[in-house]
Amino acid sequence: MFQRSEELAETHTQLIKKDFIDNVDATFKFIPSKEKSEFPEKKKILAVDDEPINLKILATILNNDYLVTTVTSGHQALAELERESFDLVITDVMMPKVTGYELTRLITKRFSISELPVLLLTARSHTEDIMTGYQSGAKDYISKPVDTLELRARVNASTRLKVSIEERIRMEDAWLQSQIHPHLFLIHLNSIAALADIDVNKMQELLEEFSHYLRLSFDFRNxxxxxxxxxxxxxxxxxxxxxxxxxxxxxxxxxxxxxxxxxxxxxxxxxxxxxxxxxxxxxxxxxxxxxxxxxxxxxxxxxxxxxxxxxxxxxxxxxxxxxxxxxxxxxxxxxxxxxxxxxxxxxxxxxxxxxxxxxxxxxxxxxxxx
Missing domain, CATH: 3.30.565.10 (Histidine kinase-like ATPase, C-terminal domain)
Incomplete structure (x- = not known):
C-alpha cells in the first residue's frame, strides 16, 4: 500500500515536471512577431513661427503625412513640449523675444538631438549663421523660401532617424531583459527539483511562476x-x-x-x-x-x-x-x-x-x- 502511494506521488511529480518542460518549450518556440499596422501612426511635428502665413504654408505641405501643431512664439512652443511629445520641431530663426537659436538651446537642455531633433528655417544662409544654428543644437536647417521637396526630404530624414534610435533603445532593453543567464536558469531548476521531495504543491506553484516569468521576459510588447x-x-x-x-x-x-x-x-x-x-x-x-x-x-x-x-x-x-x-x-x-x-x-x-x-x-x- 505504501509502495503504491509512493509510486503515485512519483508519477504526479513527473507529470508536473513534464508540464513545466512543455510550458518552457512553448515559451521559447512561441515568440510572436509584432504585426505592423496597415495605417502607421503619423509622426508629430511642432512648427514655430511668428508669421501665421508661414505656419499655414508649412501645415499645407506636411499635413498629409504628419500631425502638425503650430504656435507663434518660443514660449508657446515650450509650453506645448510640456503637454505633449513630438518627433520634430521646425522653428523660424528670426522671432521676437525668443529666437530660434535660443529656443533650440532650451530644447537641447531637456532632449538630446536624437530624442527631439530641431530643424531651423532661415532666410540667412551665410556660413556663420549656419554654424550658429548647429552650435545651438539644431539637427538640420533649410533656407527660405522653402522648397517643398527639400522640406519633405529633410523632415522625413529627421523623423526616421529619431524613430530608429528610439526603437534601438527599446529593443536593447527588451533584449537585455530576455537574457536568462544559464547559471540562473539552472539555479531555478534546482530549486524546483528540491521542492519535489518536500512540497509538491509548492513546487507546482513555482513551476507556474517561473513559466510566467519566462513568457513575460520574451513578450514582444517589451x-x-x-x-x-x-x-x-x-x-x-x-x-x-x-x-x-x-x-x-x-x-x-x-x-x-x-x-x-x-x-x-x-x-x-x-x-x-x-x-x-x-x-x-x-x-x-x-x-x-x-x-x-x-x-x-x-x-x-x-x-x-x-x-x-x-x-x-x-x-x-x-x-x-x-x-x-x-x-x-x-x-x-x-x-x-x-x-x-x-x-x-x-x-x-x-x-x-x-x-x-x-x-x-x-x-x-x-x-x-x-
Whole structure:
C-alpha cells in the first residue's frame, strides 16, 4: 500500500515536471512577431513661427503625412513640449523675444538631438549663421523660401532617424531583459527539483511562476513605447515570487499600490529597479532585508518608488550607474535605459536617494496628462 502511494506521488511529480518542460518549450518556440499596422501612426511635428502665413504654408505641405501643431512664439512652443511629445520641431530663426537659436538651446537642455531633433528655417544662409544654428543644437536647417521637396526630404530624414534610435533603445532593453543567464536558469531548476521531495504543491506553484516569468521576459510588447501598469506589476510579482522561494527569509517584500490605477508606463521600468534593490541592495547584506514597492496617486501625478533597507550607495556609486560602459551587465544598463526613456516621455528620469548601510530609494513620476 505504501509502495503504491509512493509510486503515485512519483508519477504526479513527473507529470508536473513534464508540464513545466512543455510550458518552457512553448515559451521559447512561441515568440510572436509584432504585426505592423496597415495605417502607421503619423509622426508629430511642432512648427514655430511668428508669421501665421508661414505656419499655414508649412501645415499645407506636411499635413498629409504628419500631425502638425503650430504656435507663434518660443514660449508657446515650450509650453506645448510640456503637454505633449513630438518627433520634430521646425522653428523660424528670426522671432521676437525668443529666437530660434535660443529656443533650440532650451530644447537641447531637456532632449538630446536624437530624442527631439530641431530643424531651423532661415532666410540667412551665410556660413556663420549656419554654424550658429548647429552650435545651438539644431539637427538640420533649410533656407527660405522653402522648397517643398527639400522640406519633405529633410523632415522625413529627421523623423526616421529619431524613430530608429528610439526603437534601438527599446529593443536593447527588451533584449537585455530576455537574457536568462544559464547559471540562473539552472539555479531555478534546482530549486524546483528540491521542492519535489518536500512540497509538491509548492513546487507546482513555482513551476507556474517561473513559466510566467519566462513568457513575460520574451513578450514582444517589451519593445512597445508604453504598456499597462498591470502587465509590469505582473512581471515584478513573478520575479519576486521566484526570488522569495530561492532566498527564503533573507528577502521580505511589501506592496503598497493604490487601486484603480488604469495607467500606462514604459515597459521594464519597474522590474529593473526591483531587481537592482534585491541583487545589489538586500542580498549584499548577510541577513538580507526588505524591498518595498509603492505606487501612489497624487494630485497631478502617480509616484512609483522602490526602496530597500540593503547595502546602500555612496554619491560616487550613484553617479556611476549612469555612465556608459562596455560591459553588458544587465542591471546597470537597464537602469540607464529606464532613466533615458522616462526622460524622453516625461522630461524627468529616475530619482535616487541612498545612504550606505541604510538603504536606497529609487522613484519616478507618471504625469496624468501623458
Amino acid at each position: 519593445a512597445d513605447p508604453i504598456v499597462p501598469l498591470s502587465q509590469e506589476i505582473s512581471f515584478v510579482r513573478s520575479y519576486l515570487y521566484i526570488e522569495k522561494v530561492r532566498f527564503g527569509n533573507r528577502l521580505s517584500v511589501q506592496w503598497d499600490i493604490d487601486t484603480d490605477l488604469d495607467v500606462f508606463l514604459p515597459p521594464l521600468s519597474v522590474q529593473p529597479l526591483v531587481e537592482n534593490a534585491v541583487k545589489h541592495g538586500i542580498l549584499k547584506k548577510e541577513n538580507g532585508g526588505a524591498v518595498y514597492i509603492h505606487i501612489k496617486k497624487h494630485s497631478n501625478h502617480i509616484k512609483v518608488s522602490v526602496n530597500d533597507n540593503g547595502k546602500g550607495m555612496t554619491e560616487n556609486e550613484i553617479s556611476e550607474l549612469f555612465i556608459e560602459k562596455k560591459s553588458l551587465e544587465r542591471t546597470s544598463v537597464g537602469l540607464r535605459n529606464v532613466d533615458r526613456r522616462l526622460n524622453q516621455l516625461y522630461g524627468k528620469g529616475l530619482i535616487i536617494q541612498s545612504i550606505p548601510q541604510i538603504g536606497t530609494t529609487v522613484s519616478f513620476y507618471l504625469p496624468y496628462n501623458i
